[in-house]
Amino acid sequence: MSWELWKFVRDLTTFIKLIEKHEISIDKSKLYDLEKKLTGSKKYYVETRDIAIHIYKKIADTKPPGITKMSIFFSHTCEFNEATDIKLNDPVKANYYFYFQINGYGNNVSKKEYINCWRLDQDIISAASKYTHPYYHFQAGGRELDYKDTGELILLAAPRLPHPPMDLFLGIHFILNNYMSTKDYPELKKMFDSYEYQEIIKRAQERMWVPYFNSFFAGNTNLDYSFLKVFPLYLQ
Amino acid sequence: MAYKILYIEDLNPASIIADLEGQGFEMMHHNPEIFENTLTLLTEGNFDAILIDFRLTSGTAVFDAPTIAQTARTKSSTEKEAKHTPIFLISTEKNISDYYDDITSNDLFDLSIKKEDLQEDMVKYSIKFKSIIDAYRFIEESKFDLNTILNNKENVFKLDYRIEEKLTSEHFKTNTYFFSKFIYYQVIRSVGQLIGEDVLAARLGVSKKSDGWEILKNAFVKSKYTGIFSEAYDRWWAISIEEFCNVEFGISSLRRLNANQRVEVFNGLGFKDISPIENLEFSTSTNFWTICSDLKYPIDPIDGLELNKRELFPWQEEEYISILAAFKSSDFLKFVKPIDKQRFIDLQKLYK
Numbered sequence: 001m002s003w004e005l006w007k008f009v010r011d012l013t014t015f016i017k018l019i020e021k022h023e024i025s026i027d028k029s030k031l032y033d034l035e036k037k038l039t040g041s042k043k044y045y046v047e048t049r050d051i052a053i054h055i056y057k058k059i060a061d062t063k064p065p066g067i068t069k070m071s072i073f074f075s076h077t078c079e080f081n082e083a084t085d086i087k088l089n090d091p092v093k094a095n096y097y098f099y100f101q102i103n104g105y106g107n108n109v110s111k112k113e114y115i116n117c118w119r120l121d122q123d124i125i126s127a128a129s130k131y132t133h134p135y136y137h138f139q140a141g142g143r144e145l146d147y148k149d150t151g152e153l154i155l156l157a158a159p160r161l162p163h164p165p166m167d168l169f170l171g172i173h174f175i176l177n178n179y180m181s182t183k184d185y186p187e188l189k190k191m192f193d194s195y196e197y198q199e200i201i202k203r204a205q206e207r208m209w210v211p212y213f214n215s216f217f218a219g220n221t222n223l224d225y226s227f228l229k230v231f232p233l234y235l236q
Numbered sequence: 237m238a239y240k241i242l243y244i245e246d247l248n249p250a251s252i253i254a255d256l257e258g259q260g261f262e263m264m265h266h267n268p269e270i271f272e273n274t275l276t277l278l279t280e281g282n283f284d285a286i287l288i289d290f291r292l293t294s295g296t297a298v299f300d301a302p303t304i305a306q307t308a309r310t311k312s313s314t315e316k317e318a319k320h321t322p323i324f325l326i327s328t329e330k331n332i333s334d335y336y337d338d339i340t341s342n343d344l345f346d347l348s349i350k351k352e353d354l355q356e357d358m359v360k361y362s363i364k365f366k367s368i369i370d371a372y373r374f375i376e377e378s379k380f381d382l383n384t385i386l387n388n389k390e391n392v393f394k395l396d397y398r399i400e401e402k403l404t405s406e407h408f409k410t411n412t413y414f415f416s417k418f419i420y421y422q423v424i425r426s427v428g429q430l431i432g433e434d435v436l437a438a439r440l441g442v443s444k445k446s447d448g449w450e451i452l453k454n455a456f457v458k459s460k461y462t463g464i465f466s467e468a469y470d471r472w473w474a475i476s477i478e479e480f481c482n483v484e485f486g487i488s489s490l491r492r493l494n495a496n497q498r499v500e501v502f503n504g505l506g507f508k509d510i511s512p513i514e515n516l517e518f519s520t521s522t523n524f525w526t527i528c529s530d531l532k533y534p535i536d537p538i539d540g541l542e543l544n545k546r547e548l549f550p551w552q553e554e555e556y557i558s559i560l561a562a563f564k565s566s567d568f569l570k571f572v573k574p575i576d577k578q579r580f581i582d583l584q585k586l587y588k
Contacts, residue, residue, distance in 0.1 A: 039397060054537065
């Protein structure tokens with residue numbers, strides 16, 4: 001099964017080597033820290049804060065247009081509940097956390113700083129929510145925006161977009177694919193194409209995505225990943 | 237405790253001897269003439285450290301410091317029960333002291349200093365000499381027990397296991413010189429497990445020049461490193477600083493806050509007279525986390541050009557120079573990684 005800690009640690013070691021080899025601008029110290037924490041640990045408890053990813057190329061259609069570089073700080077917690085029967089429930093514990101903050105910087109003259117952030121939440125079943133809460137959903141914003149002068153933009157927590165859960169590898173894969181173009185970063189393409197990288201992502205998909213997508217099929221037995229929880233807007 | 241130093245020098249040793257005696261060292265001078273005599277003194281004389289000048293050939297000697305040091309090191313590494321003694325190299329030539337101050341090219345000396353620098357700052361170097369001598373003594377006394385040596389009882393500071401793995405290997409575990417030197421260069425003098433005051437200020441976003449800096453700094457006394465070399469180097473355990481901010485101050489992430497926000501939080505906690513660090517020219521982010529290796533000034537790595545100066549261990553953080561230092565033709569420019577060299581070329585065009 002894919003939830004074995006040693007597999008994750010081995011994948012993490014390979015992942016760090018790939019980042020080094022292809023010189024992708026990800027702060028490796030946090031990954032090394034995590035590798036250190038997990039080595040010798042008995043618990044599948046992945047926790048990391050603020051892995052910095054630096055982007056020096058402009059992303060098409062970025063507003064304001066003066067932004068010349070960005071730091072993305074990725075934070076994540078994922079704990080595996082060993083008591084869970086994977087056929088029936090989601091093994092990811094409720095302390096699941098997936099958050100990334102984007103800091104954009106203007107040119108040398110304006111010294112202005114811009115911020116945006118996204119979080120992928122696991123919906124915790126509480127009193128009937130007033131808005132739709134797909135079991136896992138992406139939404140913009142976060143507490144960190146409290147510090148910011150919001151200018152003329154309106155920032156809303158809605159919509160909550162259904163999205164399958166992601167772990168550390170899928171999270172970084174998501175950020176790299178969305179914010180770094182393989183045209184500007186040809187090494188990225190080489191990394192994505194490498195066998196080791198693909199195997200790491202496939203194993204992560206098996207853990208995080210297979211139960212999610214199974215919810216769309218008849219015969220699904222998982223109570224957390226039921227079709228209506230995953231996609232509550234659907235009318236039967 | 238007395239510190240006895242053997243000073244091997246073919247030129248007039250009087251002024252350095254007088255200066256070091258003034259700092260509390262017991263000095264003995266030896267003028268090298270016959271290799272065997274010098275070697276015997278070096279390996280069998282009961283000295284706490286050896287101070288040796290690089291060039292020894294002005295008189296009858298036909299050997300220089302590395303030759304004698306190499307022989308002595310080999311002798312103490314291969315003979316059981318052999319005594320290990322710190323060796324400090326001094327040289328009037330900057331290229332020589334620089335060459336041996338680089339861990340990759342130096343497997344002989346504990347310290348390499350320019351003679352002029354030593355004479356200018358006897359106090360600073362005396363503290364370093366004493367801390368290295370003390371380190372040797374303490375390592376042997378503690379029987380190479382790493383957590384005792386680093387004063388990291390019950391591993392409260394969560395030392396990277398790879399440091400321990402390295403230092404318990406055959407190569408290190410009985411050789412005081414290798415052990416001491418590894419900690420000195422790869423732990424104390426590298427940003428990662430431990431950070432110095434400049435990096436601490438960068439992470440807190442607060443200028444060291446502000447009146448309230450000492451008070452803020454002292455709030456982190458529990459994170460202070462107190463193991464070997466701590467008399468000569470002020471260091472803090474990096475992980476502990478972040479944990480302390482989180483647990484005691486409720487700051488979930490220093491990294492994500494810019495300098496103004498960090499200062500605002502510390503002001504809210506009652507720390508007064510602290511000002512945020514001003515940015516360097518050409519730097520745009522104030523989410524400071526490290527320092528420019530050249531200017532020793534805080535930068536966010538996003539504003540840095542990454543250096544390829546040496547192979548890094550997993551617990552060591554990347555080193556950078558600021559764009560400003562690069563524009564000022566920093567000596568470190570030659571170490572900038574090719575990918576960032578290209579970025580610098582683009583920046584040069586932009587700011588032309």
